[in-house]
Amino acid sequence: MTVYFNEMYNDGQVRVPYRQLEEWMNNMPAELRQMKQAQAEDLFRRIGITFAVYGEGGDPDRLIPFDMFPRVFTSAEWARLERGVKQRARALNAFLVDVYGRGEIIRAGRIPAKLVYQNAAFEKAVVGIKPSKGVYSHIVGVDLVRTGPDEFFVLEDNCRTPSGVSYMLENREIMMRMFPALFRENRIQPVDSYPDLLRRTLASVAPEKCQGEPTVVILTPGHFNSAYYEHSFLADLMGVELVEGPDLFVQGEFVYMRTTEGPKRVDVIYRRIDDAFIDPLCFRPDSMLGIPGLMDVYRSGGVSICSAPGAGVADDKAVYTFVPEMVRFYLGEEPILNNVPTWQCAKSDDLKYVLDHLAELVVKEVHGSGGYGMLVGPKSTAAQVAAFRERIIADPGNYIAQPTLALSTTPTFVEEGIAPRHVDLRPYCLVGERVELVPGGLTRVALTEGSLVVNSSQGGGVKDTWVLAE
Amino acid sequence: MLLTVQHQTRYTYSQPVRGVVQSHRLTPSKFDGQRCLNWQVSVSDGIMGGSFRDGAGDFVQGWSVQGPVSEIVVMVQGQVETSDTSGVLRGHREIVSPLCYLQWTMQTRADVALGKLAEASAKADGSLNSAHSLSAAVSEAIAYKPGATTAATTAAEALALGEGVCQDHAHALIAAARHLGMPARYVTGYLHATEDDAPHEASHAWVEIWVEGLGWVGFDPANACCPDERYIRTGSGLDARDAAPIRGTARGVGAEDLDVAVAVQLNDQ
Numbered sequence: 001m002t003v004y005f006n007e008m009y010n011d012g013q014v015r016v017p018y019r020q021l022e023e024w025m026n027n028m029p030a031e032l033r034q035m036k037q038a039q040a041e042d043l044f045r046r047i048g049i050t051f052a053v054y055g056e057g058g059d060p061d062r063l064i065p066f067d068m069f070p071r072v073f074t075s076a077e078w079a080r081l082e083r084g085v086k087q088r089a090r091a092l093n094a095f096l097v098d099v100y101g102r103g104e105i106i107r108a109g110r111i112p113a114k115l116v117y118q119n120a121a122f123e124k125a126v127v128g129i130k131p132s133k134g135v136y137s138h139i140v141g142v143d144l145v146r147t148g149p150d151e152f153f154v155l156e157d158n159c160r161t162p163s164g165v166s167y168m169l170e171n172r173e174i175m176m177r178m179f180p181a182l183f184r185e186n187r188i189q190p191v192d193s194y195p196d197l198l199r200r201t202l203a204s205v206a207p208e209k210c211q212g213e214p215t216v217v218i219l220t221p222g223h224f225n226s227a228y229y230e231h232s233f234l235a236d237l238m239g240v241e242l243v244e245g246p247d248l249f250v251q252g253e254f255v256y257m258r259t260t261e262g263p264k265r266v267d268v269i270y271r272r273i274d275d276a277f278i279d280p281l282c283f284r285p286d287s288m289l290g291i292p293g294l295m296d297v298y299r300s301g302g303v304s305i306c307s308a309p310g311a312g313v314a315d316d317k318a319v320y321t322f323v324p325e326m327v328r329f330y331l332g333e334e335p336i337l338n339n340v341p342t343w344q345c346a347k348s349d350d351l352k353y354v355l356d357h358l359a360e361l362v363v364k365e366v367h368g369s370g371g372y373g374m375l376v377g378p379k380s381t382a383a384q385v386a387a388f389r390e391r392i393i394a395d396p397g398n399y400i401a402q403p404t405l406a407l408s409t410t411p412t413f414v415e416e417g418i419a420p421r422h423v424d425l426r427p428y429c430l431v432g433e434r435v436e437l438v439p440g441g442l443t444r445v446a447l448t449e450g451s452l453v454v455n456s457s458q459g460g461g462v463k464d465t466w467v468l469a470e
Numbered sequence: 471m472l473l474t475v476q477h478q479t480r481y482t483y484s485q486p487v488r489g490v491v492q493s494h495r496l497t498p499s500k501f502d503g504q505r506c507l508n509w510q511v512s513v514s515d516g517i518m519g520g521s522f523r524d525g526a527g528d529f530v531q532g533w534s535v536q537g538p539v540s541e542i543v544v545m546v547q548g549q550v551e552t553s554d555t556s557g558v559l560r561g562h563r564e565i566v567s568p569l570c571y572l573q574w575t576m577q578t579r580a581d582v583a584l585g586k587l588a589e590a591s592a593k594a595d596g597s598l599n600s601a602h603s604l605s606a607a608v609s610e611a612i613a614y615k616p617g618a619t620t621a622a623t624t625a626a627e628a629l630a631l632g633e634g635v636c637q638d639h640a641h642a643l644i645a646a647a648r649h650l651g652m653p654a655r656y657v658t659g660y661l662h663a664t665e666d667d668a669p670h671e672a673s674h675a676w677v678e679i680w681v682e683g684l685g686w687v688g689f690d691p692a693n694a695c696c697p698d699e700r701y702i703r704t705g706s707g708l709d710a711r712d713a714a715p716i717r718g719t720a721r722g723v724g725a726e727d728l729d730v731a732v733a734v735q736l737n738d739q
Contacts, residue, residue, distance in 0.1 A: 100525075103567065117569035124708075127525025127566045250491050251534045252517040281493045281717045292719040293491035293519065296532035300520020 005148045005408040006420055007071065017072040017468055020186050024179075025069070025411065025418060033068075033413060036178055040066050043174050065461035066171060068178070071410045071423060071443040075189075078467040081144070081152065081427065082437050084336035087327060089140040089429040092159055092314045094330035096136035100127050100310060105329050111322045119319070120367065121312035123275060125282055129299050132205040133433055136308040137315075138270075139165075139198070140429040144337070146408040153340045153405060155424065157323065159315040160307050161272050164442045165428045166230040169194060169237070171464040172440070187469040189439035194428070195237035198270075201432035205304050206267045209253070214267035216240045217257060219248070221273050221289050231272050245273075250293035253302045268304045269294075275309045317366045317400050318344060341403060345396040354401040355392065358385050361401040363392065376452060378404050407452050410463070412445055422446045424454045425465065439467035471553075471699040472507075472737040475660050477546035477673065479716060480729040486538035487722030495658070495705035496546050496715050497529040501562035503555040504702060509548030515539060527564035528705040537721070544716060549737070550702050557688040557696030559678060559703075568680040571653035577641050577709045578656075580649040581626035587611060588646035596652050598687065601679040604650070605689040608643045614692060621710070636675045636692040637710050643677045643691045644709065653680035656713040657688065660702040662734045672732035675713075678706065702734070 008018040044063050098104050099116050106113045141162025143155040172191055206214035220231040222244050235242035256263035277287040282295035297303050321342050324335040343350035363375040375388040392399050409420035427441035443463040444454035454460040498506045519532025591607035592600035618633035625645040628638035640656050647654035661674035676690035688697040707713030
């Protein structure tokens with residue numbers, strides 16, 4: 001029987017960060033809780049924060065369930081996470097600069113050449129192009145899980161355009177509106193500086209050709225995209241324009257935005273569009289979302305693109321295995337945060353182990369995301385495991401496997417009252433001239449009893465994440 | 471050889487377009503086999519964009535034209551001094567790993583027939599001999615015949631047809647080489663017509679295959695030879711689309727008509 005670490009109760013005692021919450025919890029009658037829950041949902045609807053779920057049909061404006069019970073870290077716990085996340089963000093960026101440059105880590109034999117250069121996410125078109133300040137991934141979302149008081153593991157890195165930060169901000173906003181007293185009784189570090197830090201981070205990587213105050217825009221694929229709300233929300237809070245491909249055009253050495261006062265030069269594009277679609281002249285010629293000629297402007301230093309094209313090779317699930325090696329190679333440090341041990345089905349020994357232990361493992365597609373196309377062995381039927389086995393055998397290189405982690409739980413409001421549910425954590429690390437991390441992140445919670453899958457597309461919810469002041 | 475190039479591309483639009491953006495790879499490569507004496511590229515009413523040398527060593531120049539325009543002319547002219555390096559791309563500065571050129575594309579995917587052709591004609595040993603054998607096999611399997619194929623024809627289709635032009639020969643050789651694990655790429659440039667009176671396309675395409683110890687080596691399956699002093703190299707890519715000397719789009723609704731004239735002349739002296 002697996003023992004799961006409960007972040008509130010340990011050995012029959014309430015852990016320090018949750019002391020104040022115990023009283024709050026005990027003093028909340030069921031009627032009040034239901035009223036508050038309804039109020040929260042109403043607020044979310046009014047604000048308009050919804051999340052369309054691909055491939056599930058149903059209501060595209062369905063809310064991600066919000067759980068009112070906060071997830072809490074002490075400042076000491078957070079200090080270690082912060083150092084670990086920043087270390088990882090630095091190493092990932094150093095790796096990107098290296099593999100699009102001389103490839104020292106490959107020459108040194110620390111990571112296989114094939115894994116990088118034959119990776120579908122490797123962009124030949126940006127080899128030799130050094131982005132402003134040497135930063136490829138300006139927002140690194142590191143997905144963490146906890147298995148004990150001091151045990152954290154990194155599940156995956158998101159170096160392209162990690163989404164969900166609007167939930168971190170909204171969850172806090174809503175909690176403060178509904179439970180102002182909680183924020184007087186607890187000394188909770190604020191997260192509302194994030195949009196300003198993001199804007200400053202983006203402005204700090206303006207190209208050298210930019211004179212004066214850089215013009216930053218957010219490039220969205222449009223309102224049909226599942227994260228459109230977040231794009232417009234961030235643009236609003238940052239005080240920058242939200243644009244779509246047709247709003248921008250290339251002329252001469254620069255990119256311009258159409259405005260009512262005529263064309264305005266754009267220096268930094270925070271894009272929420274995949275590489276393949278940003279410039280039909282360089283990548284997919286059928287893209288209607290991108291800006292023709294953008295890549296030539298970027299590569300000749302006329303504009304910065306965040307994340308930089310090609311950043312995706314660092315968050316590939318097969319490359320993930322080598323992130324601790326990157327930390328040692330580029331920073332000369334030992335990794336503060338551990339990787340989850342991972343078996344590469346492309347290797348025959350690993351494949352054999354995986355096939356022999358399928359029922360105990362979590363198996364994922366190398367390029368998959370959102371919790372789709374994965375097998376959670378212990379939670380699957382024999383028939384599901386057998387069917388997945390066939391898929392792995394048919395294309396081993398497409399799969400990796402990890403042990404089923406004993407994800408920590410935190411108290412969560414459920415039908416029957418309060419019960420432990422499994423959680424993960426995604427902090428958003430900003431990398432520009434400086435590396436910054438606001439004290440908080442997005443806690444996702446698997447609302448179904450016993451479930452270890454926290455993805456919103458698989459019925460996960462979200463919580464406010466607190467970091468207490470000293 | 472001292473070669474003079476004149477290359478004109480005229481785009482005519484049935485209805486005026488609001489603007490045009492292009493990305494050019496029209497400048498001779500820098501390597502031991504060629505030296506550029508003078509070179510000029512111009513675009514009618516064009517605004518010069520940023521330029522840079524990319525990781526594969528190609529010189530890229532952006533252009534834009536503000537509309538409304540009904541016609542655009544891209545003019546390339548210049549002189550290049552060439553010498554024979556037996557097809558070896560010596561002295562070319564590039565940092566893209568050869569492994570990047572193992573990736574398949576729609577037009578260079580090896581079907582069963584291409585795989586068989588590759589396996590029947592060469593060993594998967596990455597040697598110069600194998601590269602020569604592959605190139606010879608492709609020359610033999612696809613006869614030169616203009617008009618038999620289009621720009622969208624794939625390597626597999628061209629082989630099945632048994633006919634094609636330099637683009638088809640190049641795609642087929644790339645597919646066969648990659649099938650045997652040899653990095654291969656599409657190369658564009660110019661070719662000086664030879665004295666044999668056979669028709670030649672002055673805008674030309676051929677292949678480079680990575681040979682361990684030698685580096686990139688050129689093969690021209692369309693002419694059953696290796697590029698020599700008659701060739702001027704300008705750029706490379708995974709396939710014809712990736713290596714295109716001119717990529718562009720026009721903002722407009724009408725049809726686009728294309729007219730190309732290329733002349734490569736030998737200067738006596």
